[in-house]
Amino acid sequence: MNSVDKIQFFLFYGEVPEAACYGYMEMNQDGNMIALYNSYGEEIDLFGGHEMVKVRTLGKFNDEDRDNFYSLLESDGVG
Numbered sequence: 912m913n914s915v916d917k918i919q920f921f922l923f924y925g926e927v928p929e930a931a932c933y934g935y936m937e938m939n940q941d942g943n944m945i946a947l948y949n950s951y952g953e954e955i956d957l958f959g960g961h962e963m964v965k966v967r968t969l970g971k972f973n974d975e976d977r978d979n980f981y982s983l984l985e986s987d988g989v990g
Contacts, residue, residue, distance in 0.1 A: 913945065914938050919966040920947075922955070931966055 918936050934955070937946040947955045 913940070914971065916971050917969040919969060921964045921966065923964065933969070 914937070916936050916938070917933070919931050919933055920936075921931055933950045935948040935952070936944055937948070939945050944957075947957060949955055
């Protein structure tokens with residue numbers, strides 16, 4: 912099963928970012944990131960010419976939460 916973590920991260924577009932971003936990182940069974948979502952639940956293009964640096968994990972969600980991703984976003988105050 913894939914897992915979803917709430918994280919704080921930076922996106923670098925060739926210069927130092929102004930502030931940290933908050934969002935969600937989805938990982939596969941091997942622990943590799945397969946998707947990154949901003950704090951609004953919109954998927955960030957992983958091939959968008961930027962680098963992502965994870966600062967810290969703010970929370971982890973179980974399989975039931977992950978299966979209801981948009982309900983999770985609403986319960987987290989998004990949307």
